[in-house]
Amino acid sequence: MLRIDSKDEVRSAIAEARRQGRAVALVPTMGALHEGHLSLVEAACARGGLVVVSIFVNPTQFLPGEDFEKYPRRIETDLELLGASGVEFVFTPSAEEMYGADAQVTVSPGPLAQRWEGAMRPGHFDGVATVVTKLLCIVRPDFAFFGEKDYQQLQIVRHMNRDLDLGVEVVGCPTVRDADGLALSSRNAYLSAEERQTALALPHALEAAALALVGGERDVHALEAVMLAVALGHPDLVLDYAAVVDAATLEPLSQVDRPARAIIAGRVGATHLIDNLALDPRAEAAKEPGL
Ligand code: AMP
Numbered sequence: 001m002l003r004i005d006s007k008d009e010v011r012s013a014i015a016e017a018r019r020q021g022r023a024v025a026l027v028p029t030m031g032a033l034h035e036g037h038l039s040l041v042e043a044a045c046a047r048g049g050l051v052v053v054s055i056f057v058n059p060t061q062f063l064p065g066e067d068f069e070k071y072p073r074r075i076e077t078d079l080e081l082l083g084a085s086g087v088e089f090v091f092t093p094s095a096e097e098m099y100g101a102d103a104q105v106t107v108s109p110g111p112l113a114q115r116w117e118g119a120m121r122p123g124h125f126d127g128v129a130t131v132v133t134k135l136l137c138i139v140r141p142d143f144a145f146f147g148e149k150d151y152q153q154l155q156i157v158r159h160m161n162r163d164l165d166l167g168v169e170v171v172g173c174p175t176v177r178d179a180d181g182l183a184l185s186s187r188n189a190y191l192s193a194e195e196r197q198t199a200l201a202l203p204h205a206l207e208a209a210a211l212a213l214v215g216g217e218r219d220v221h222a223l224e225a226v227m228l229a230v231a232l233g234h235p236d237l238v239l240d241y242a243a244v245v246d247a248a249t250l251e252p253l254s255q256v257d258r259p260a261r262a263i264i265a266g267r268v269g270a271t272h273l274i275d276n277l278a279l280d281p282r283a284e285a286a287k288e289p290g291l
Pocket of ligand 1: 035040176177183
């Protein structure tokens with residue numbers, strides 16, 4: 001496994017693999033890798049071909065006052081984890097290498113990026129869309145792997161891929177959770193033991209909505225009320241939103257009469273957490289909420 005810091009070097013390393021007729025897969029990450037990231041890497045390796053993992057804490061997707069400076073950086077541990085995984089190249093550019101001194105052009109991801117996380121973190125998805133576009137242009141992969149954990153991000157990337165004809169196959173991978181149901185996240189490292197208990201309100205609220213759906217509830221207000229009731233039972237959780245939305249567009253729904261997604265976000269102490277769960281109106285699928 002080779003660690004590469006420069007865009008030119010990663011391009012030429014990949015060009016060599018392409019000359020050999022190999023497919024290329026990209027797994028973009030911000031590092032501090034956990035089993036969630038590794039599940040993406042595993043899915044990428046299972047496709048065959050050359051797997052590139054990028055590790056880049058992208059400054060442009062953090063808002064002023066967010067945790068860019070204290071975001072966990074554990075490059076040596078990350079490289080050890082990836083060393084055992086079948087990844088060939090780990091792309092670790094600096095911010096200077098990535099953006100140069102005078103970058104001006106950004107990607108504007110449109111209305112889907114204004115809702116939910118986009119409303120809570122204005123500009124966040126512009127940073128995500130721009131860096132993902134740049135990574136796709138540098139690596140030019142056949143496949144790019146993203147987690148459903150960041151569901152809105154995944155849907156924005158799918159849109160961007162279609163709307164800008166990027167020509168990549170975007171592969172979404174299921175959320176990996178700890179035994180207690182909390183979705184794995186690099187930010188979980190910030191949580192104290194008590195805060196972690198509070199954070200469990202997120203998956204518990206999603207699970208409660210999924211169970212209500214299995215019980216026959218299709219009214220979105222009622223399902224959202226179920227989520228709210230769980231969240232309000234944890235006064236230390238500052239809820240940003242808890243909603244049931246169309247699974248493809250993330251637009252609000254009134255009835256779960258098509259594939260939907262329960263989405264939730266909030267702050268526990270200074271830590272911003274998000275989670276989501278598929279709500280499928282077909283009873284059989286809904287019987288397995290996945291938590
Ligand atoms: P990040 O390093 O947080 O930017 O995440 C990099 C990629 O890993 C994104 O596509 C995330 O959606 C994905 N990811 C993060 N946490 C998980 C998880 N618990 N399960 C599955 N994928 C995840």
